[in-house]
Amino acid sequence: MHAQGKIMTGDTQARYQPQAVEPKWQNAWDAEGCFTARHDPARPKYYVLEMFPYPSGRIHMGHVRNYTMGDVVARYKKAKGFSVLHPMGWDAFGMPAENAAMQEGGHPAEWTYNNIAVMKGQMKPLGLSIAWSREFATCDVEYYGQQQALFLDMLAAGLVYRKNAVVNWDPVDMTVLANEQVIDGKGWRSGAEVERRELTQWFFKISDYSAELLDALDGLNDWPEKVRLMQRNWIGRSRGLQFAFSTVDAPEGFERIEVYTTRPDTLLGASFVAVSPDHPLARQLERHDSAVAAFVADCRRIGTTEEALEKTEKKGLDTGIRVRHPFDNAWELPVYIANFILMDYGTGAIFGCPAHDQRDFDFATRYNLPIPAVFVAEGAEEQPLGEAFVPPKTERVRYVRGFAGNEIQTGEDAVEAAVAFCETRGVGQGVTKFRLRDWGLSRQRYWGCPIPVVHCDTCGVVPEKKENLPIALPMDVSFDQPGNPLDRHPTWRDCACPKCGQPARRESVTMDTFVDSSWYFARFTAPRADTPTDAAEAEYWMNVDQYIGGIEHAILHLLYSRFFARAMHKTGHLPAKSIEPFNALFTQGMVTHEIYMTRDGRGRPVYHLPEEVEDGKLITTGEEVTIIPSAKMSKSKKNVVDPVNIIERFGADTARWFVLSDSPPERDVEWTSAGAEATFKHLARVWALSRRIADLPADAPADGDDDLMRAMHRAIDEVTRAIDSFAFNKAIAGLYSFTNTLNRAESASAGAQSRAARTLAQLMAPMVPHLAEEIWSMQGGAGLVTQAPWPKADPAMLVSDTITLPIQINGKRKGEITVPADAGKEAVEKAALSADAVIKALGGTAPKKVIVVPGRIVNVVV
């Protein structure tokens, strides 16, 4: 048939030797082309995908865990008869490559491709069932060239535009910094105070899809509820009132200030108006008023993240401007510029109702503003507040300063009544707003996909022609000075305008790496096509049936991908069925590890790898390290563990089994080096058990056969259900039990034991495929276990004649009874009442109540 005969004859070793066994089977799989994804219209397809890795340089346990889980699914589905697509690629653009080039010289491309080669070399020994022929890196010009074509189509479809947005600006290095490069408000390299600076930036119009992306979450039934919730909150649909205050003593052009509020029912509790430091009014005042200028400048030092903004002490500056309350011309409110108001949300201006918003309360307290209550708890009386009173909107409260709806009503009802009231009075309009902002994709960096447009003095911003794609990154660049080398490249920047042909300049910013990862799953269906996708291939392979990755991607990556799938449908690159590209999502927990830190001369943190540390001290210098509790393994914190050592010492199957056992896949797992040895011992035991069974002399069927077969069918049932529900730790627990049973099944015939061992091999194959092949071949299984169909449990073998039921007295377990499996409620109750424990507890009296849950439990209430 094939190579199997040779393998059988070589298979006379006396010990489990993964180093010899694993490459042998990997070669056999390759020779058979087991993992090539075949477009086979006759068979149902299954597309399983793990989030592709960033080529940081070495694989870590998180990767091993992630890819092993995907591999279990891929191998299992293949055994179930599906045509499986299980590809792998590299999320290869990004800052670390550029940082490496700055620190160590060399080129980001060289660094990246070297890392890919190393990591691929580390992954290969794991024996993953990956269709390597489809591999690509996002920094391959073949990939990002297609991404540029996609970008042009999206631009033409009105999904891309430019506007101003703030960035972190390092005034010393004269460069834009990523949030993680800003440490305590200072540039990580220069140490200079970072400024917020406005630049014209490219944006994707994801907000066009706010409502759809939100509503479609309801249909994603095979996504974790927590992810859908996080996305719901992130998109953040709110119903509110938009209206304008008329101003007193405001500069020309600011006769009105538009505000948006989700609580118009609290309008009579207003005590101030606050605008963002980036609000046009603040900008206007800043020009002429040094106090405002100083305050606004102070605000701009906070940084660009929402987190920084929220954690900063809430401060404001009274502008001296007043607004009139829309219900009472004589009632004037002060206008503040406040550091916690976001220009990106609503209108960049709010009215503060301190009684019912904690931030407003803190603000009012600080600036001695009134705190009038609008409503009180139902049945309570108004009294001075020590903190904001913020009940859920669904709770009924009593309005003491209401103006629309009933005196007692829920917040929700009051909001609607207030909107209706204001609309009839012409005070404003009810509007629906979203928290989701458009996706800024410009990055002032080199190592990313160039944005394929040209700046022409005559024609303005002009899209590049598709026939001129790809716009490849120039290779002759240096990183010896800060800033983007594309900006100062002598020839790359100069080009002809695609419209008028006059000399023009190429756009020098590149795309956010989230763009790269927002459509790679579609590209895997036709990785070499000369268009972004191939219609027939996308039709067959899409959608991803099972997507697996870290919970840290719950919002951004997954939301952007959902948006991109819609944009790709709109531009004709994906079928309509693919606007939700991931049918099922599984978010695995992270592999965590302690972090070891020292500080350098300037007090900045320096991190150390676990292998550089022993007994809390650096091995090299003996310096004591600070141990930070376990956190997600990350290259920048250096709390990573190298799986290569484990694989070299114990083999891939040990590493695979180890990362799947014990911890449930969705939960974080703390890496400890103890345990790998124990896993190896277990696998060696299974190997030896198989060897022993294979050497048994043939005999006649025996008494123990039925028990063993029943155990085997229970194992099939248990493991199958566990894999179907992603409970790999439970599948492994079932395999342990079955192995123990088989090991003790000496009263069963050799034939039955061998049959059980073959089934054991099949059940183990998704997790430890090499060992499974070894056992399969020892037991004379036909062909490769990798290509054998999944075993089926016989339902008749799963039921037993009698069951044991626990007996509770008042909910506490006191004994048990054994009854026929088909016993009726009355019979069970009778048996329970004659149990010793029950007779003792009743002491001759009648039970108050007897609860019989068939097949489960009996509870006697006395």
Added chain:
RNA sequence: GCCCGAGUGGCGGAAUGGUAGACGCAGGGGAUUCAAAAUCCUCCGCCGUAAAAGGCGUGCGAGUUCGACUCUCGCCUCGGGCACCA
């Protein structure tokens, strides 16, 4: 600060609202062995007892229920995300 999770023996963890601790690791005791490795048997939440009986136990505090690790409310601790880390 806001949004989302998680918390069970010495450790990883199991348990459709129905026997808390499956399965495994570590550990104790024993068998086998000249000895070791390997293997096998056995014990293993806490208090209590000669052994039983019994009591207490799923981060903390309330609640719903015949019955709560599981559901509700309020806390604590840890983790993820917060739009330029990927």
